[in-house]
Structures are given as C-alpha cells and as structure tokens.
Amino acid sequence: xRFLKDSGSLCLLEVMFxxxxxxxxxxxxxxxxxxxxxxxxxxxxxQRICADCKSGAPRxxxxxxxxxxxxxxxxxxxxxxxxxxxxxxxDVIIREKHIKSQKDPTFRSNLKVCLLQITGYTNxxxxxxxxxxxxxxxxRDEHEEMLLKLxxxxxxxxxxxxxxxxxxxxxxxQGDDPKTDFRGMGMxxxxxxxFFSEHYTQEARQxxxxxxxxxxxxxxxxxxxxxxxxxxxxxxxxxxxxxxxNTVSGRPQLLHFHQLYCYLAYHFDKFWVEEKPASIMEFNxxxxxxxxxxxxxxxxxxVSLILTEESKKQPTK
Ligand SMILES: *[C@@H]1O[C@H](CO)[C@@H](O)[C@H](O)[C@H]1NC(C)=O
Numbered sequence: 154x155r156f157l158k159d160s161g162s163l164c165l166l167e168v169m170f171x172x173x174x175x176x177x178x179x180x181x182x183x184x185x186x187x188x189x190x191x192x193x194x195x196x197x198x199x200q201r202i203c204a205d206c207k208s209g210a211p212r213x214x215x216x217x218x219x220x221x222x223x224x225x226x227x228x229x230x231x232x233x234x235x236x237x238x239x240x241x242x243x244d245v246i247i248r249e250k251h252i253k254s255q256k257d258p259t260f261r262s263n264l265k266v267c268l269l270q271i272t273g274y275t276n277x278x279x280x281x282x283x284x285x286x287x288x289x290x291x292x293r294d295e296h297e298e299m300l301l302k303l304x305x306x307x308x309x310x311x312x313x314x315x316x317x318x319x320x321x322x323x324x325x326x327q328g329d330d331p332k333t334d335f336r337g338m339g340m341x342x343x344x345x346x347x348f349f350s351e352h353y354t355q356e357a358r359q360x361x362x363x364x365x366x367x368x369x370x371x372x373x374x375x376x377x378x379x380x381x382x383x384x385x386x387x388x389x390x391x392x393x394x395x396x397x398x399n400t401v402s403g404r405p406q407l408l409h410f411h412q413l414y415c416y417l418a419y420h421f422d423k424f425w426v427e428e429k430p431a432s433i434m435e436f437n438x439x440x441x442x443x444x445x446x447x448x449x450x451x452x453x454x455x456v457s458l459i460l461t462e463e464s465k466k467q468p469t470k
Contacts (some may be wrong), residue, residue, distance in 0.1 A: 154341065155233060172261075173419070174309065178343050179222070183222075184224065190258045194239075195251045196257070197252070198219050198259075199216060199220075199228075199250065199264065200250075200257055200260055200317070202215045202219060203216065203259070203260050203263040203264050203267070204257070204260070204263075208263070208266065209398050209399040209402075209455075210394070210396075210398040210399045210454050210455070210456070211311075211394035211454050212263070212267060212270050213266075213267045213270045213271060213394075214394065214395065214398065214437050214454070215270070215396040216264065216267040217232060217267070217271050217394075220232050220271075225249055227242075227245050227246065228246060228249070230242075230244060231268060232268075232271050232272065232285065233275070234268060234273065236269075236271060236272070236404075238446060239265065239268060239269070239272075240265075242268070243261055243264060243265055243268070246264070247261065249258075254331055255450070257358070263328070265401065266402055269403045269404050270397065270398050270401070270402075270403070270404070270405070272386070273397075273404030273405050274391075274393075274394055274397055274398075274402065274405065276404065277388070277397070277404075277405045277406065277409070277410060278388055278389060280406075280407050280410075281341055281385060281388055281407070281410055284339065284340050284341040284344060285337075285338055285340070285341040285342075285406070286338045286339055287339050287340040287341075288335070288339050289317055289331075289332050289335045289339065289343060291332055292340060296340065296343070297316075297328070298330060299344070299347050300332075300343065301313070301342055302351075303324070303343070303346055303347050303350060304321075304324065305358070306347070306351055306354060307324050307349035307350050307357060307358060307361055307373075308323065310326065311323070312352060316330075317329045318412070321374075323374065324361065324373050325361075325364055325371070325373030325374035325375055325376050325377070326372070326374045326375065327370035327372070327375060331374065334374065334375060334378065335378060337378075337382065338378050338381045338382055340383055341385065342377070342378040342381045342382075344353070344411065345377065345380075345381045345384075345411055345414040345415075345418075346374060346377050346378070348408075348411035348412075348414065348415065349377070349411075349414065349415045349418050352411075352412075353415050353419070353460060356415075356419050356460070356465075357418075358450070359422075360373070360418060360419060360422040363422050363425070363426055364376070364422070368456050369425070369426065369429060369430070370433070371425065371433050371436065376421070376436070377418055379416060379440065380417045380418055380421055383417060383440075383444060383447075384410065384413055384414050384417055385450070387448075388410065392448060392451050393413065394456065395451060395453075395454060395455050395456050396413065397409065399455065399457045400457050400458075400459055400465070400469060412459060413458055415460050416458040416459060416460045416464070417447070417458075419460050419465065420443075420467075421440075421443050423465075424439070424442075424443050424446070425439060425443075428442075
C-alpha cells in the first residue's frame with residue numbers, strides 16, 4: 154500500500170508500462186491487428202485510410218505513418234518517390250497489396266494526392282533551404298532590384314536618396330546598407346519581405362506603421378527576417394506538414410511558404426500590439442510566446458494558417 158501512495162513510483166511504473174506497451178504495439182500487435190481487420194473488412198490499412206479519413210492532414214498524416222511503418226520496402230520507399238515515378242509507384246503498391254481497383258475506384262487518386270503532398274513537403278523544404286543559402290549579393294542585379302522594390306512597395310511616397318543611406322532604418326533595417334542584415338536567412342528573408350509587401354500591400358504597410366510606433370515599435374525588416382527563421386525552423390522540423398496538407402491539395406510550392414510567412418508577419422504584429430511589451434528589449438520573450446502559440450495551432454488536424462479576412466479577425470490570445 155505504501156507503494157501505491159507513492160505517486161512518484163506509480164508514475165514511473167506507468168511510464169514503464171506505457172513504453173513497454175508502445176513497443177509491443179508497434180512491433181507486433183499492430184501487424185496482427187492490421188491482418189485481423191483486413192480479414193474482416195477485406196480492405197488493407199491504406200485503403201481504409203484513403204476511404205474513411207477526411208482529405209488533407211487527417212488522411213495524409215495517417216497515410217504517411219502507415220507507409221513509413223510498413224513491412225514492405227516498396228511502401229516505405231513511396232514517401233520519397235520522385236514525381237516521374239509516382240504513377241509507377243502507385244501501380245506497384247496496388248499490386249503489392251492486392252487491391253482491386255474496380256472495388257475501390259477512388260483509392261488510387263486519393264493515395265496519389267497523399268504522395269504528392271508527402272513528397273512535396275520534402276521538396277519544398279529543399280527549395281527553402283536553397284534560397285536560404287543564397288546570400289544577398291550587391292553585384293547581382295536581381296538581388297538589388299528586389300531590395301529597391303521592397304522600399305518602393307512599403308514607402309510609395311518617399312524616394313530613396315541613395316543606395317546606401319540611413320533611410321533604410323525607416324523600414325527597420327539596422328545600418329545604412331541592408332545587405333548585412335540578411336545573415337542566416339539569405340534571400341529567403343528578402344523574398345518573404347517582398348512577397349508580403351507585394352501580395353498584401355495594405356497589411357504590410359499597416360504592420361510597418363505599428364512597427365514605427367515611437368513607444369510600441371520594433372524593427373520591421375529585422376523582425377521580418379526573424380519570422381522567416383521561425384517559418385524555416387517549423388518547416389525543417391516537419392511541424393508545418395498539417396498546414397500544407399490542409400491548404401495545398403498537391404505539391405506545395407515556394408509561394409505557399411511565402412504565404413505562410415505572411416500569416417506569421419501579420420499575426421506576430423497583431424500579437425505584439427495586443428500584448429503591449431514595455432520595449433523591444435522584450436522581443437525574445439514575446440517571440441517565444443508567439444512561437445508556442447503557433448506550435449499549438451499546428452497540433453490541430455484542421456489547421457490552416459492562411460491570411461484571409463476571416464483569419465485576420467481571430468483573437469491572438
Ligand atoms: C530571432 O530572434 C531570436 C530571439 O531573439 C534569436 O535567438 C535568433 O537568433 C533570431 N534569428 C534571426 C535570424 O535573426
């Protein structure tokens with residue numbers, strides 16, 4: 154009895170049993186259960202997932218788990234299949250699992266969407282990584298043009314007096330020349346800033362006006378680059394999968410990553426304004442708070458972090 158009262162060891166015991174159960178389930182019971190259900194329903198796990206789960210994250214997340222944990226190497230390899238071999242891969246899965254297409258006519262097209270989303274996420278991460286590694290280079294005209302475009306979009310009524318000027322501080326860069334401010338995020342940071350100003354011009358200017366508030370302000374561009382890092386690290390860790398599975402019914406592209414950034418930039422500003430930090434010195438704290446909030450949102454299987462009129466009204470607390 155003494156033992157039972159000791160909640161510490163009880164807890165430990167639960168954890169032990171929990172992990173033994175987890176191991177047991179993953180390695181043996183899962184296969185046996187799958188076999189049993191297949192005998193009863195006549196459908197394999199993938200078929201059940203494709204037919205019964207709602208399209209988007211609920212279906213694709215389960216399909217991904219099922220494929221990655223399959224005993225069959227063909228199924229495990231499917232999560233890395235190249236686009237050119239996708240149809241071939243679907244044929245092999247259908248053969249391997251003895252699926253009768255007449256009896257389950259939507260299986261193939263549903264699984265195809267799942268595979269496009271799963272492999273698309275991996276490819277999208279590779280694209281963001283490539284853009285991040287591309288340093289801002291003043292010798293390259295397209296880089297310089299993007300930087301000037303950012304100014305024109307945010308400050309339509311003010312001309313830039315010269316390429317190197319204190320004016321850059323008005324849109325939140327640190328020194329006279331923004332080229333040194335992209336460190337770490339490279340062209341991914343600049344591309345996000347330009348995308349937000351170009352596609353959500355009204356919102357970007359509104360955020361800039363908050364950032365330039367004498368008391369509650371922050372460095373617009375520097376914080377923007379920091380939020381690019383937030384988006385990038387969420388992407389890298391796989392946390393954005395449910396968001397992309399719900400919002401793009403095929404392969405996500407770079408533009409979808411830029412859209413996600415716009416959501417973060419807009420909502421971080423809203424959060425900051427509502428929280429009223431005493432000064433920019435508290436940036437770390439509020440950044441973490443905002444980061445946690447986004448991570449919680451990403452646990453919802455219905456998550457969709459798209460900047461719409463509806464999502465703009467969302468309370469941020
Ligand atoms: C973003 O801000 C956090 C917290 O201040 C910091 O640790 C991180 O290095 C910053 N990242 C970039 C790219 O500025």
